[in-house]
Amino acid sequence: MALEHAILVSLSERSGTGYELTRRFEKSIGLFWQASHQQIYRVLKRMEEAGWIAVDHVEQDGRPDKKVYTVGDPGRDELKRWLAEPNANAGAREIAVKIRGASFGDPEAVLAEIARHRDVHAERHDAYRHIEKRDFPAPGELSGSALHQYLVLRGGIRTEQGHLDWFEEVLRALRTDNEKGRS
Amino acid sequence: MALEHAILVSLSERSGTGYELTRRFEKSIGLFWQASHQQIYRVLKRMEEAGWIAVDHVEQDGRPDKKVYTVGDPGRDELKRWLAEPNANAGAREIAVKIRGASFGDPEAVLAEIARHRDVHAERHDAYRHIEKRDFPAPGELSGSALHQYLVLRGGIRTEQGHLDWFEEVLRALRTDNEKGRS
DNA sequence: TAGCTCATGTAACTAGTTACATGATTTG
DNA sequence: CAAATCATGTAACTAGTTACATGAGCTA
Numbered sequence: 001m002a003l004e005h006a007i008l009v010s011l012s013e014r015s016g017t018g019y020e021l022t023r024r025f026e027k028s029i030g031l032f033w034q035a036s037h038q039q040i041y042r043v044l045k046r047m048e049e050a051g052w053i054a055v056d057h058v059e060q061d062g063r064p065d066k067k068v069y070t071v072g073d074p075g076r077d078e079l080k081r082w083l084a085e086p087n088a089n090a091g092a093r094e095i096a097v098k099i100r101g102a103s104f105g106d107p108e109a110v111l112a113e114i115a116r117h118r119d120v121h122a123e124r125h126d127a128y129r130h131i132e133k134r135d136f137p138a139p140g141e142l143s144g145s146a147l148h149q150y151l152v153l154r155g156g157i158r159t160e161q162g163h164l165d166w167f168e169e170v171l172r173a174l175r176t177d178n179e180k181g182r183s
Numbered sequence: 184m185a186l187e188h189a190i191l192v193s194l195s196e197r198s199g200t201g202y203e204l205t206r207r208f209e210k211s212i213g214l215f216w217q218a219s220h221q222q223i224y225r226v227l228k229r230m231e232e233a234g235w236i237a238v239d240h241v242e243q244d245g246r247p248d249k250k251v252y253t254v255g256d257p258g259r260d261e262l263k264r265w266l267a268e269p270n271a272n273a274g275a276r277e278i279a280v281k282i283r284g285a286s287f288g289d290p291e292a293v294l295a296e297i298a299r300h301r302d303v304h305a306e307r308h309d310a311y312r313h314i315e316k317r318d319f320p321a322p323g324e325l326s327g328s329a330l331h332q333y334l335v336l337r338g339g340i341r342t343e344q345g346h347l348d349w350f351e352e353v354l355r356a357l358r359t360d361n362e363k364g365r366s
Numbered sequence: 367t368a369g370c371t372c373a374t375g376t377a378a379c380t381a382g383t384t385a386c387a388t389g390a391t392t393t394g
Numbered sequence: 395c396a397a398a399t400c401a402t403g404t405a406a407c408t409a410g411t412t413a414c415a416t417g418a419g420c421t422a
Contacts, residue, residue: 001408013328019373028332031311031339039410041375062419064373092342096335103328128214143360145196145286149211151356152279155349156214159275162345166338173334177326184380202401222382224403245391247401 002094003035003043004052008071008079009101011053015070018044029100032093044069052078076104084109086116092163099170107181111174118167125160128153185277186218186226187235191254191262192284194236198253201227212283215276227252235261259287267292269299275346282353290364294357301350308343311336 006029010021021044022037024030047053052075056068071079083098083105090098095117102110136142136150189212193204204227205220207213230236235258239251254262266281266288273281278300285293319325319333 003409017373018375019371028335031335031342034410036411037373038375038412060373063371064417066373092338096338099338100331100335102331143363147356147360148283148285151353152211152214152283154352155275155279155282158345158349158352159214162341166341169337169341170334173330177330180326186381200401201403202399217382219383220401221384221403226381243401246399247389249401
């Protein structure tokens with residue numbers, strides 16, 4: 001699972017409350033992931049019990065008391081471990097979290113993971129294109145159910161193409177950035 | 184939920200067993216949706232109890248007995264209702280099911296639903312582009328965390344662009360097909 | 367004064383995953 | 395002889411959604 005890790009990335013950038021995390025999720029990582037406050041509170045509790053994060057109870061007057069969460073060493077280690085761990089089943093949102101969190105782990109490992117996914121999606125894209133050519137050689141003449149089937153396949157192809165282009169852009173940018181860092 | 188409706192579409196094309204549906208899901212709708220056999224068996228049971236589909240127990244020798252499911256009138260009605268019903272929260276997979284099933288409902292209603300989603304994604308795309316220009320006017324100079332943030336946004340933009348292009352293609356093709364049908 | 371923001375949570379539910387179980391037939 | 399295919403399911407779990415609850419302060 002990666003909601004834990006998305007929260008670790010967000011809290012690594014800045015400590016904050018469950019409420020704040022919910023707001024942050026609506027932006028940024030939220031482009032790929034919508035998480036409700038109920039879900040976030042539940043996961044924060046679990047993470048605290050696991051010792052990944054520490055709580056600071058802050059009393060306020062006028063407004064409700066709050067719990068400010070901060071990432072501890074075990075949390076930082078766990079995030080590093082997860083960032084480097086290959087995950088063949090990862091979807092776009094897991095990759096987005098890994099990109100977003102690349103600074104908190106080994107950038108080369110994140111790069112390798114993205115390259116792996118680029119290859120997976122390139123293969124899938126080829127497979128879909130092959131089906132397209134084989135089963136729909138004359139798309140202009142399709143109608144009814146056959147047309148609908150073709151259009152769903154087109155969606156699959158476009159989605160794969162989109163991921164592929166994105167991964168290529170990310171790899172180019174991260175490689176350039178890593179080289180700059182070494183020089 | 185739409186797994187029910189995805190199954191209704193698949194069974195409308197051809198009656199079949201839970202096992203077969205699992206295989207079919209790996210192709211076609213499965214480009215957007217992976218469903219395990221456990222999940223499909225559970226939903227089939229529920230759908231049968233609701234009277235949407237009927238079972239035919241077929242005894243076989245040599246291999247295990249099977250249950251062949253067929254869509255009944257209540258199931259057909261439910262599918263029609265769902266295809267026409269606007270759903271603001273629908274994701275790509277729900278839309279894919281609606282496209283795939285367009286022949287089993289009112290094609291004009293499906294067209295209108297896709298047009299609505301095209302608009303939603305166009306708006307979101309614009310919003311992301313606006314953030315891009317405002318927060319990252321010089322992307323070539325970014326590095327570290329700011330670069331990672333930018334790259335996630337780029338993924339969001341590409342995803343929206345991909346959906347948009349797909350919806351436009353689908354609308355063009357379905358409109359042409361509808362007109363052909365009327366002439 | 368109605369609705370939004372801040373801030374937390376519980377409870378009940380639906381959706382989806384992982385692991386386990388059975389057993390004959392066909393293919394490599 | 396091992397592995398895949400056909401065919402069904404149960405059980406236990408994790409992930410995510412929906413509904414409900416509280417309550418002060420600030421804004422239109």
